[in-house]
Structures are given as C-alpha cells and as structure tokens.
Amino acid sequence: MKLSLVKPSVIAFLMAACFAAESLAADTAAKLTGDQALQRLVAGNQRFVNDRLEHPNQSIQRRLEIARGQEPFAIILGCTDSRVPPEIIFDLGLGDLFVVRVAGNIVEKAGLGSIEYAVEHLHAPLIVVLGHKQCGAVAVAVSGGHAAGAVAHIIKAIRPAVKESRSLPGDKLANTVRANVARMVKKLREARSLKPSVQADKLKIVGGHYDWDTGRVELLPEK
Numbered sequence: 001m002k003l004s005l006v007k008p009s010v011i012a013f014l015m016a017a018c019f020a021a022e023s024l025a026a027d028t029a030a031k032l033t034g035d036q037a038l039q040r041l042v043a044g045n046q047r048f049v050n051d052r053l054e055h056p057n058q059s060i061q062r063r064l065e066i067a068r069g070q071e072p073f074a075i076i077l078g079c080t081d082s083r084v085p086p087e088i089i090f091d092l093g094l095g096d097l098f099v100v101r102v103a104g105n106i107v108e109k110a111g112l113g114s115i116e117y118a119v120e121h122l123h124a125p126l127i128v129v130l131g132h133k134q135c136g137a138v139a140v141a142v143s144g145g146h147a148a149g150a151v152a153h154i155i156k157a158i159r160p161a162v163k164e165s166r167s168l169p170g171d172k173l174a175n176t177v178r179a180n181v182a183r184m185v186k187k188l189r190e191a192r193s194l195k196p197s198v199q200a201d202k203l204k205i206v207g208g209h210y211d212w213d214t215g216r217v218e219l220l221p222e223k
C-alpha cells in the first residue's frame, strides 16, 4: 500500500497508534514551562550525582497510569553510548522523557521527525541535546579517519563541528563535543517545524554535556 494513497486521517491514526494515545498529554505536560522542565532534569541529575536516587515513576501503578497516554516533560536528543542512558542519569522513570538516541547526538531526518511529533502532539516544552565526554563518534570525526557504510553519514554530520573548534585552545575532542552540541541546538532552533514554538516561547532548546567521571550534566551556555 502506497502511503500517498492513504487518507490523511488514516495516517494520523497510524501515527497516534504508533506513538501511543496522546489524550492525556496536552493537559499535563503543558503545565510545565521549559524552565520548570529543565529544573526537574537538573534536580534528577543532582540526585544521581549524589547517589540519592529516588527511582521515580517506575512502579506498576505508574506503568498502568500512563498506559492510556504519554506526557513526557522533556525531549532528549542523546548519544547511543551505553554509558549515557537519560532516564538513569536524570533519575526518572516511565513516561517522563521522550528520548531520541543516535551516535554523536546528531540531528537527522528520522530523529527530527520524532522530535517534531513530541513537540506538536505531546506538547513537550523542552529539548536537551546531550553530548558527553569522550564521545566515540566525535572522536572518529576529530581523527579524520575513514568511516565505512552508514557510519560515514554520522561522521559527515559531525565534521563541521571539528572545523568550527579547530582554532580553540585546549582539548580538541572536548571542544568538538561541545561545538557539536551547540550546532545541533542551533539546527533544531532553526528547523522550520520547531521555530514557531521556539519563537512563541512554548519550546526551550538547550545543550548539555555529560561527564561520566562525575555523573554531572553541565548545561552549555546559550548562544
């Protein structure tokens, strides 16, 4: 069945079924502002850093409560690295975060589409682009090494950040990880689908950097 032959209403239904019902989303997620959502993330990361985990929203009751609809309060665009799982480093649980993970936390089409869905239909007020210490994907781009297959697509997306941070003093990899996050934040802010929400102050987009030695997520300065 060609997608072009399917009625828009059917597509909408399929989208809703795919991402789960969303009727609860508008009521609750919309209550938090981007700043409040960010505060919640910072507080969760603080618990993680201090080894005071609360493991919220991981009970059977929570699972059943959100079965009817999701209401994530933040979107995380993070790296696939197994040592950077958003729900754990922000001490959160089921239905809290809408997570897109791709190596090097790059913005690409499928990820952007997922983010658009969460902004438009789930009304998540915050996006955090989360880079991390010694990111392997960024390291390959910095080394200028050749990548085969689809990995080349990821490295190509990171390469402009290598160029941008070339003249900066200090550690090349650390600088590029940060420059890459900043570029992706900018890319999201300028995405045609997200720009109106950003301009209307309904959507906040920030960059973060996770250090696995300290456990801390540092918020990167807004440019």
Ligand SMILES: [Zn+2]
Binding pocket: 079, 080, 081, 103, 104, 105, 132, 134, 135, 136, 137, 138
């Ligand atoms: Zn990484």
